[in-house]
Amino acid sequence: MKGRRRPRLSFVWLQACSGCEISLLNSGERLPDLLNKVEIVYFPLLMDRKCGGEGEFDLPEADVGFVSGSVSSDEHLTLLYALRRRCRTLVSFGTCATHGGIPALRNRWSAEATLETVFPGTPGQPTLPAEVPALLDRVYSVDEKVRVDFCLPGCPPHPETIAAVIETLVTGEQPRLPGKSVCETCPTIRTGEMHRTVRRFLNNAEYNSEEPVERMRCLLEQGLLCMGPVTVGGCGGPATPLCVQARVPCRGCYGPVRSEGNQLLDMLNVLASHGVDHRSIVDRQSLLRFSGAHGLLRSVRKTEGVVLMSEKGNKKSS
């Protein structure tokens, strides 16, 4: 330990909803203690340090930088580059940063199509806000653009996990996250018998409301599309996965079990291996709703020759 300086933390958000930051604040009794242990140098939700306006961002130096949200506009990109330069360890914080998250659902359309839908245009009015940062062609995860030292997925990550990760990182150690699937932490009853189809969540699962969740039959076996098998666990901390606590099937918000996994393909594989008809899924592509970055979700106009070619070009160079 050199010196007595408190470790400096920087929190930057890109295309984010601030859920990750709120989750940090939910660490409760641990929070004041945590805030005393570190020095926060940049955190727009909580403090007034500015980073300047045009082009270049002036971020303070930090030991650990947390970046939440996905990379969606050219301003996000500049901010992210600035953060990478100014911090020693960079953490992508939350599923948007690690896998694109919900904002990456936009990757099913071109940026132009999105703008046309959001700003349909009325005669006599400006059609687009011209003085705001330009959208990138698609939504990227943080690691697609800069080197990342640690990935902390979750939408949002569990408060205890965030606190533990910060406490470990500031000692200079590399934290470890559980690498098991949601199913491994789910206490519901599994028999191995599956429904032949999956149904939409239009009525509640079958369970006795007097009994604890441990007595409920596995939701996937009940024929509900539960992404537990292909999603990394940890959302409930040591307890039952949060959605299952609410008796609702998992939708995969922590991203794939292995960070480079493909939730769409893996989930269909689970269904196929158990003889479940995957055609009963209404919108297959939205199985990637939390992990559409890394080129997994693509513009629906892909069949047009030119687009197809550029994708193929990408493929060859990677």
Next chain:
Amino acid sequence: MTQVITIHPVTRIEGNARIDIQLDAAGEVCDARVGISSLRGFEQFVVGLPAEEIPRIVTRICGICPWMHHLAAAKAVDACFGASLPPAGHLLRELCQVLAHIHDKILHFFFLGAPDFLIERDADYSVRNIMGLVQQQPELAARVVRMRQLGQVMLERLAGKAIHPVAAVAGGFARPLGKSERESLYLDGQQLLDFACFALEFAKKEVFPQFLEVFAPVGAITTGFLGTVDQYGHLRLYDGTLRLMHPDGRVEEFAAPAYEQVLAEEVVTWSTAKVVYAGSWGEGLSLDPASPKGVYRVNTLARINVCDQIATPRAQVELEEFRSRFGRPAQHSLLYHWARLIELVYACERVLELLGDERIVDPVVRAPVTPQAGRGVGHVEAPRGTLIHDYTTDENGCITRANLIVGTTHNIAPMNVSVRRTAASCIQAGRVDDEILNRIEMAVRAYDP
């Protein structure tokens, strides 16, 4: 030679916003703008998805008030599918909503707003925040942190996930509330109510007397207001009729599905959020601080202004005191904070009222729904103002069109007016310092965007 002063990012608010203040050759403010700079395109990417999935996707619009998007979406999908909910479904949803309001109001007043009031005014930015508050007033800070946490923990017990919830489903709620759970929630709810009353007394003693005068220029604008009331004119957060109040006090009421006939949207070049204004007044939109046109406000102050009374006793007493001091409608922007704490008291009282309702423990919490073609508009009062979700579905129950008006969007116009006004009165001869810039930000912060 003109000069532009940029505040970027606006801090201690939720989201990405910036302020650009334009000075003329003499250093006087000639224009000022608040813009929201990030665009996600929810209207685009929900298209094609099964409608019943939407409530658990749109939560990601905002991590501070995910419950509001969750519920507005659930209500819109109910309407698309023609579902009629069992009573417990509505009661549980409303219980979650008021609990979410409680956490939000504590967060906003103490974590985001209070550093401006509770930390000495010339303090450096590195101290003027919740971390500074933890250092300077550890007991108060610890209590605030604990109470906000309690609200979140209650939500988790009730609905599994507190941030980005999943428990409100098309047709009702995903799980019933057990009798023993209800009792423990009731005890916690009483603690929250005690804290809410303490917070309001504390603010009336320590905060408002010193600051309302000092910061008068922050708020001196005159606008209309929009909020939700029930058939008796009582304040409502979960459902009811929208009531739009003209600056002169006259009101018009409309049901949420008719919003397009009353409210109009305009694209501006400097913000990805469209500007919404009162089209039904027939005066167009003008952001000129001297005589704003079509501008109304939403959020706490607006709701407190448009309602005739509040149905819970303690909040009603506070409302009466508020009205006797500031009249109706009260226009001062910093009164948003006062109104926020009155609503906090209401929300806590409403938690106890809902938990006291026998129907809330009914095991039937959801009516099965059938996907169908339709259009549905769902609305709730979010902490940041009236939130409207409007969906159209095809015969498979998949979304074909979506339009969202979020709380902050209504307030873009008045925020611009307020900031320009504040900037004009604080900046003279081109002189700015940190305190002045922070005061301009306070004008934004009051709206809790």
Next chain:
Amino acid sequence: MKKDPLIIAFCCNWCSYAAADLAGVSRLQYPGSIRIIRVMCSGMVHPDMVLHALQKGADGVIIAGCHLGECHYIRGNEIALARAEILVETLEDLGWESDRLQIVHVSSSESERLVQAFCDMHKRLEALDQTDFAAVEADE
């Protein structure tokens, strides 16, 4: 410049790998750009492996297993077939032509059948890449 299409062939130990072995012993000719990977059962080829092969530069993937009903592990090749079905659809979602994947069933004695599958795939990929080049030229 035109490149020989690279094909990864996952062959199961019990039938199709034996068939490939036999093809070699019988001196049957097939394109040199085919890379055979021996797996114990076609049912152990996870869809991720197919995607991985494509992402790493393969032009096509063949999964070769025993005839249905003759799996050494009883049901492995049925699982492989179910997986191939979802793969064909998902490859389109993920931006690849579904033609880049093929599943074949061969017994250990059917070396001609396996070689035929190799050659067909090779020809198909050549045609596929030809159209792509044509598209680029038209674009320029």
